[in-house]
Amino acid sequence: MWVVTDPDMLRHHRYIRSNGYDPAWVVENQMGPHPLWLLEALTEVLPIEPGMRVLDLGCGRAMTSIFLAREFGAQVWATDLWIPAEENERRIAEAGLSELVTAVHAEAHALPFEPEFFDLVVSLDAYQYFGTDDLYLGYLLSFLKPGGRIGAVMPGTVRELGEEIPSTLAPFWEWDFCCWHTPQWWRSHWAKTRKVGIDHVGTIEDGWRDWLQFNDTITPWVTGWWVDEVATTHEMLMADQGRELCFVSITATKPTAAKEATTT
Ligand SMILES: C[S@@+](CC[C@H](N)C(=O)[O-])C[C@H]1O[C@@H](n2cnc3c(N)ncnc32)[C@H](O)[C@@H]1O
Numbered sequence: 001m002w003v004v005t006d007p008d009m010l011r012h013h014r015y016i017r018s019n020g021y022d023p024a025w026v027v028e029n030q031m032g033p034h035p036l037w038l039l040e041a042l043t044e045v046l047p048i049e050p051g052m053r054v055l056d057l058g059c060g061r062a063m064t065s066i067f068l069a070r071e072f073g074a075q076v077w078a079t080d081l082w083i084p085a086e087e088n089e090r091r092i093a094e095a096g097l098s099e100l101v102t103a104v105h106a107e108a109h110a111l112p113f114e115p116e117f118f119d120l121v122v123s124l125d126a127y128q129y130f131g132t133d134d135l136y137l138g139y140l141l142s143f144l145k146p147g148g149r150i151g152a153v154m155p156g157t158v159r160e161l162g163e164e165i166p167s168t169l170a171p172f173w174e175w176d177f178c179c180w181h182t183p184q185w186w187r188s189h190w191a192k193t194r195k196v197g198i199d200h201v202g203t204i205e206d207g208w209r210d211w212l213q214f215n216d217t218i219t220p221w222v223t224g225w226w227v228d229e230v231a232t233t234h235e236m237l238m239a240d241q242g243r244e245l246c247f248v249s250i251t252a253t254k255p256t257a258a259k260e261a262t263t264t
Contacts, residue, residue: 058126
């Protein structure tokens with residue numbers, strides 16, 4: 001039972017739409033840095049139109065899928081591996097959005113969709129788990145219409161860290177942080193496939209501060225293993241102060257012509 005008494009506790013001056021969501025609901029369903037803030041930042045560079053077919057890949061507890069349907073009238077396939085579809089179906093129904101949002105349980109390399117089905121693919125704090133494979137983007141693009149777009153936001157680094165972990169981060173470092181990369185790395189990773197044109201790549205301004213703000217705000221409310229997780233995240237972000245850690249945002253378009261994409 002989540003009892004969050006302050007309705008303003010997750011207010012953010014930049015993320016006006018996200019401010020409309022119940023903090024208790026966000027805390028209950030969070031799986032990492034505030035996913036609605038990450039998505040709202042992405043929508044600043046990735047327009048979403050009513051009726052668009054959107055794949056929300058690695059949607060977790062489907063908060064972002066619900067947001068896409070409620071805020072933009074998109075049709076969303078809320079697709080995730082760790083969270084059962086039945087659980088997300090219940091949350092989607094409680095939000096009154098069963099007509100627009102379909103919950104799917106799938107592994108990112110075995111997606112159960114028709115070719116060229118989607119207008120848009122988004123992935124928030126998830127793409128780094130499967131998308132660092134050089135060949136993954138090509139597979140994912142098979143589900144996107146020509147002219148369709150893809151956007152992802154994920155934790156990243158200001159410079160490639162390679163084998164040397166900075167001493168400030170070393171006490172907190174988990175081996176799987178090796179999937180965190182720079183905006184330049186992600187640009188090259190996608191562009192070298194020649195299958196997309198890169199529209200935008202960069203870091204989210206003050207992304208690490210937002211992560212810290214979210215982490216610290218939810219700290220009194222989390223239970224179980226999240227208690228250690230938020231404590232360690234606080235220590236790590238305070239030690240780093242944005243010197244190494246950031247959030248990377250990248251968007252690209254699948255070309256309409258059969259020719260190879262050129263990068264911008
Ligand atoms: C940190 S959680 C973020 C969830 C959600 N996007 C959010 O921000 O709340 C990462 C998500 O990626 C999903 N994921 C990781 N590996 C995956 C894979 N191979 N196929 C599909 N989903 C995957 C997990 O199921 C998990 O829900």
